[in-house]
Amino acid sequence: MSRLSFLICFGLGLAFGLWVRVRWLQPALLDASGETGAGDDDDLMAVVGIGPAFAQVLQDAGIRTLEQLARQDADKLAAQLGHRVPAERIKRERWIEQARELSRTQR
Structure with missing residues (x-):
């Protein structure tokens, strides 16, 4: 069960990182x-x-x-x-x- 929890948390972390990049970082780089x-x-x-x-x-x-x-x-x-x-x-x-x-x- 702990391995499954780890994989779920890891996937959520990746999704959150991607969301931050697309939502907040990329618009700041575009004029x-x-x-x-x-x-x-x-x-x-x-x-x-x-x-x-x-x-x-x-x-x-x-x-x-x-x-x-x-x-x-x-x-x-x-x-x-x-x-x-x-x-x-x-x-x-x-x-x-x-x-x-x-x-x-x-x-």
């Missing part, structure tokens, strides 16, 4: 166009001052590309990010200006 978003982090991290943590904060707010960042206002962006990144830092490090310059050169 609106249906392509994987792996390059988006690198795109935002081209801006000096944006590392993986801030890139994730921006992505959580729906900002996934340099062009989207370039269209932002520093004060409104800070408010949108819940002030996790102060507007003063965004201005001082010229995130928006850098994003504009980088998005122009990538065209």
